[in-house]
Structures are given as C-alpha cells and as structure tokens.
C-alpha cells in the first residue's frame with residue numbers, strides 16, 4: 319500500500335473510497351461533505367450516482383464521478399412520501415446489477431478500492447459488497463435517535479400500531495414504551511399514511527445496516543449520549559460519530575438547487591435576532607389551506623420573517639398564487655421576504671436570525687444547533703418526529719406546533735420563541751450545545767478523535 323504521513327497529520331494514500339449517495343438533496347449534500355472530509359484526509363474519492371438528481375461534477379473537480387448506467391427512476395416525482403417509498407424500492411431493485419458492474423470494473427482495474435460507503439437507504443447493496451468482498455460502510459443521514467426509532471418497528475408491530483389512529487390517540491401525550499421520547503400522538507405521522515410500506519423500508523434499512531463493517535454518523539457524541547448506550551448494545555458494528563459534517567468546510571456548497579443570495583442584503587437591514595427563518599426542507603409539501611394558515615400566522619405575529627417556499631411545494635399551485643393580493647406589502651406590512659431556495663447555512667449564521675421554523679429534517683436540525691438558533695418544529699414524517707421530540711422535550715431548544723398549521727397557535731408559538739422569557743431559556747440551552755458542537759471538532763474532541771479512528775479503520779480495510 320502506498321502510504322505516507324505528512325507533517326500535518328494528513329495521510330497521503332492512493333486508496334480509493336467509493337461512495338454511493340442516495341439521490342435526494344438531504345442525502346447527497348452531507349454525503350458530498352463526507353467525501354470532502356475523507357478527501358482532506360488523503361483518500362481519493364469516486365462517486366457512483368444516478369442520473370436522477372445527479373450531483374454537478376464541475377463543483378467537485380477533485381472527485382471521480384461515475385453515472386450508474388441504465389437506471390430508471392428519472393420519471394418519479396418525489397413530492398409525497400408514497401412516492402419516496404416507491405423510489406427507494408425502484409432504485410434498490412434497478413441499481414443492484416449496474417452498481418455491481420461499476421464496482422467490479424473498479425476492482426478489476428486495480429484502482430486501490432479500500433471500502434464502499436453507501437447511504438443506508440441503499441439497503442440492498444450489502445449483497446453486492448459481500449459478493450465482491452469489498453467492506454461496506456453505511457452512512458446514516460439522520461440522528462442516532464431516529465435510527466433507534468426505526469429499529470423499534472417490530473415492537474410497534476407487536477403493539478398493534480399499524481392501523482388508523484383514533485382522534486383521541488392523535489392527541490395523546492402518553493410516551494410510547496420503548497420509543498421514548500416519542501409520544502402516541504407522533505405515531506401516525508412517524509409511520510406515514512402508508513404504515514406498512516414505510517415500516518417495511520425502515521426494517522430493510524436497519525437490517526441492511528447490521529452486516530456492514532462500520533457506520534458513519536453525522537452527529538456528535540455529546541448530543542446523543544443517552545442513545546449511544548442502546549446503539550452500542552443492540553448494534554455491535556464499528557460506529558464513527560464524526561459530525562457535524564457541514565462545519566468542516568463552511569464555505570463548501572453541495573446543494574443541487576440554486577440558492578437566492580439576495581435575501582442576505584435584506585437580512586443585513588434587520589435588527590439582531592429579530593427574524594424568523596421558515597423552511598421545510600427539500601421534500602415536504604403543504605395543502606393550500608395550510609399554506610394560508612402559515613402565511614396568516616407569520617403576518618399576525620408581527621415578527622420579521624424570511625420564508626422559503628419551494629415551487630411546487632403547495633399542492634395544486636406553481637408558487638405563491640394562493641397568497642392574498644398584497645400579502646407581503648399590505649398584510650405583512652413589509653416585514654417579510656420570500657425566496658424559492660435559500661443559502662440556509664449562511665442564513666442561520668446571520669446575526670439577524672432569532673428563530674428557525676423547520677420540518678425537523680436532520681440536516682436542518684443540526685445546522686440550527688450549530689448556529690445556536692432555537693426552533694419551532696413542524697415534523698411531517700419518519701425521522702422528523704424523533705428529531706422534533708428531542709428538540710422540544712429532551713434538549714428543550716425549541717417548541718413543537720401541536721395542532722398542525724393553525725394561525726392562532728403559530729402566532730403564539732412565534733412569540734414564545736422569539737420574544738418571551740421561554741425563548742431566552744431555549745437560547746441559553748442551544749448556545750451550550752453550539753459550544754459543544756464546536757469543541758467536538760477541535761483536536762482531542764469527540765468527532766475529531768472519531769475521524770482519526772475512521773481513517774485508521776479505512777486504511778486497515
């Protein structure tokens with residue numbers, strides 16, 4: 319093996335890490351961040367990718383990109399969870415052969431492949447890695463807590479949770495035994511409108527991870543200390559917690575969508591900590607009636623807001639058509655700014671931002687923690703439920719919207735987070751976590767040390 323250690327501690331190696339990101343924004347972004355982290359440690363990077371939602375190779379000239387040939391899936395709209403479930407099956411079925419061919423070719427070329435890092439949603443590729451005797455390392459894109467909730471699906475099945483929930487259950491504050499901090503009222507959203515389909519995939523992902531040689535996590539030890547005990551007990555893989563990924567190279571842009579940077583000069587004109595940033599990530603959609611409740615709640619709160627409305631995210635509309643005439647100027651009295659897609663990390667770091675109303679996707683949650691911005695949580699499915707529960711009930715750095723989208727509640731929750739004493743306490747707690755997130759990446763910190771171990775592990779593969 320060609321290996322030298324430089325004066326900076328970087329390992330210069332000819333070894334290649336082959337990576338297979340899952341083709342959705344919230345998955346590709348952190349996978350490319352991880353690719354950059356490993357590249358900075360001296361590894362060569364080869365990215366296998368679908369043509370559907372392909373990353374732009376010109377943004378990453380130091381990587382080798384190989385499109386997976388002959389894969390369908392390009393025609394799948396991904397605007398609802400039903401299709402996301404279908405997408406995962408289609409991709410896992412159709413990609414297996416072509417992925418095997420690509421990997422086999424790399425091996426036959428004696429390219430120095432050390433390991434195969436794949437998103438956990440590529441649950442079927444373990445067979446390919448085993449067949450070709452390449453160590454597979456799984457990258458889990460959400461929290462440890464979410465993973466453990468997914469792993470508890472058999473328990474939920476045993477408890478008879480795969481049915482329609484009554485209105486009473488949808489309001490129940492009772493904790494779900496074995497899935498704490500989830501509450502009974504979280505379950506219908508956690509399992510989506512297709513509980514059988516969603517839970518089957520959760521099980522496939524969890525089972526697919528078990529035989530992997532190692533798992534890489536975009537989180538940090540101090541954030542999920544309690545869950546780690548259970549993780550190590552139930553999943554004796556090698557675990558490397560090296561997050562938050564996006565803090566390694568803050569200027570790096572991996573987004574698939576074009577960001578509107580003009581909002582930054584608008585933010586520059588706002589008072590410190592006065593603006594609520596509102597974004598529900600790259601997948602969540604709302605009904606027109608919910609969209610209007612959000613709009614009225616924002617306007618009635620009298621708080622400045624920067625709102626990301628992805629085109630197509632309001633069902634039945636192209637973009638802002640359902641808003642009443644003069645919404646921004648007259649109803650919101652000039653306090654609001656709306657964009658199609660934003661430079662989110664830059665926004666969360668801006669001095670004018672005082673709160674983040676989010677769908678509790680893991681990347682958004684972690685980015686908010688790292689900038690010390692308290693959250694309002696509107697989770698819509700899957701991992702977002704445990705993430706939101708941690709934010710509101712465990713870390714106590716945010717508030718959940720209990721009644722979906724209802725303008726009165728929205729107005730009062732915005733005031734609670736942005737203005738009230740309560741919000742200041744959340745702010746103190748999240749600043750404490752922000753400090754921990756910074757420390758864990760410094761020399762001797764938990765993620766720093768775990769990354770050193772990961773590098774040694776890959777070199778030993």
Ligand SMILES: O=c1ccn([C@@H]2O[C@H](COP(=O)(O)OP(=O)(O)O[C@H]3O[C@H](CO)[C@@H](O)[C@H](O)[C@H]3O)[C@@H](O)[C@H]2O)c(=O)[nH]1
Pocket residue numbers: 343344345347459460573577597598599600601602626658659660661662663678679680681682683685699700701702
């Ligand atoms: O205007 C925007 C809005 C978002 N982002 C970025 O897009 C990413 C969004 O990721 P995330 O918050 O995780 O949300 P989703 O896009 O919804 O991600 C999917 O993937 C995540 C990782 O598995 C899961 O946690 C989510 O539930 C799932 O919906 C983040 O990095 C944001 O910074 C922007 O750059 N600009």
